[in-house]
Amino acid sequence: MQLTLAENIRKFRKERKMTQDALATVLGVTVGAVYKWESGLSVPELNLIVEMADFFDTSVDTLLGYKMKDNHLESMLDRLYAFCQTLDPTALTEAEKALAKYPHSFKVVLTCSDLFLGFGLSTHNPQLLRRALELQEQARLLLSQNDNPRVSEATICGKMSCAYLQLGEKEKALELLKKNNTDGIFSQDIGSTLAVYMNKAEEAVRYLSEGLLKGMSTLLNVMFGYLFVYRARGDWASALDITSWCNTLISGLKAESTPGFMDKTHAEVMLALAYARMKASMPESAREALKKAAELAARFDSTPEYSLKSVRFMEGVENSIAFDSFGTTAAESIEYLLNLLKDKNLSALWKEISNLEH
Template identity: 25%
Template sequence: MEELSLSKNVANLRKKKGVTQEILAEFIGVTKASVSKWETGQSMPDVLILPKLASFFDVSVDELLGYHPQLTKEQIRHFYQQWTTAFSEEPFEYVMEDCRKAVKQYYSCYPFLLQVAVLWLNHFMLTKDLEEQQAILSEAEALCTKIVEESAELSLCNNASLLKVAVMLQLGKPEEALSEIEEKADPYRFAQQSDTLLIQAYRAAGQTKKAVSYTQFSMFSHLINLVSSATHYLLIQIIQLPVIEETVNRIDAVIQAFNLTAVHPNSCAQFSYAAACAYAKHEKEEQVIKCLKQFVDLTLILLSEEGRILHGDRYFDEITEIFEGADLGVQQIRDTKIIREGALSALENPIFQQIERSKIEKLKKRLAGE
């Protein structure tokens, strides 16, 4: 539990209400000196007085005391998984109401607020009401801002800042997103070398196991970032067929060399889908179908028992512990039903309208498990 701050709260709430110590003392039935001692921390009010004090300031006793309930990492994971399942089974509005109630209850648990923002960013599109979508994204942005401004944990603030950029992009605010991230993502910043320096420090300290684990995780993360960047590169260069073909050839080789379809099917699925869109722009039906088949295969892996959990393989054999230590653990951030529905919807992209319909329908049936 965080340190209580009753004395500071009494003083701040009294001033906010615009009353003197004498008026407060008269209402509570104590002397002005007693109120003065409460505010300076020299003494504490009797426990029986707390409800009356809280009532006077129109706050809860918890708020008066400065008690902010904090959730454990396991509790945060439980909330997240509970809501991802609920989003696929219950009315969207009902789940959002439950989320908002929890946010109010744990409004000072910053790791929890961050994961709520992640949850909303990954599920806001489930409502077809565009105004509601914008409202949810704005709420997520506000949570990120609160974390950055109020949390004292640097890594949490950095994560919130990056998440805020993702939300801004969804809100159609690219200039604000650039302002938020451009300096932080400067490739010349020393922070970009932190992975290498940490690995060197582990080695120098003789912590070989940690050096191995973190080196593997660093390589793994950079590989996934490479595939993700290449996914965006395909769409940026969508009118340049030679660039598309070269990018697909190179990334396919990386994916195969490091068995990424097994250890991170999600990033590979996104790359295959982007490649299909890029080829469709040039009416390359054979390549489109090939990439969409890969997309469906990878989505089915995501829907499998093994695909639902982050894991390594024979080469990346020391990264499971790092995955397990993540805020959300090894579980997916979306329910399998939502993943399947999203993939089926992706196959209806108008960019594929020139492709023979029977081939698209065949892929949809396979994805639907028919």
């Protein structure tokens, strides 16, 4: 508990334009005593603290600098999260206090487990990691209390695997990840663990490819989502930034010499980029992007290919099929996106360019 009595005595005295000697006279003590209080060398007796509070027209709590904590569960959790954001070691003590007060609360146990895990991983402290594992196991037992759809036994196990991996227990970490890899949510972690920490590069490839594919799909969804967010805000600079960034990444993942589904995907991204450029008052650049989109769309539609052969780095996923919700052909996808964007100038320019391509 941090008090600011020394600073507050000095502050209140100066607000009243009093010298230390004048305050000493009022309280019937020596000027040396006041000096020591304000320097933090000693603390006045309780009766003098009460007398000073009365004299300064304030409360004892205010004079002491004491602020009562809101110890309700949600407020306690908010404080713990705040400590986590700055890696303030006070968090560890506060976490144990919270656990002592709410030992059977899923929210508290899970939050504290995250806190110990974060500190343990960042400081490589095995004791903190073991404490995190204890709390994670406890959280699994309390899972019936969970009302957060983003939390499940699988997500808890994923965090446990991080602790085991840092502790050097690689097999345990891998076992947890594989056992809970529903819909490939941990494929990238499994692949990374196998390749980086267990020298099992060939086994890792399939998982890394699955992770890459899922990451690419997520990237595209996020990019299109943000494009519409920035359109609603009229923030065309940000719309241009995110579509340009996505275009760079998709270009890097596309096997140039292999026609295929990535041509369709890249055409969709180029349309989004053209739209952002047009709205950012870059008409010539928008035209160039649309030309590229038309070329890519024509290339895909001439020989449709729905495998993942046109995605760089993909291995071990030969039987996977690529698709999106925009359309079967690239031309259909472009029309679908144009209808969503509802921009007459972009649609007119696309019609002009696509007619030239044909």
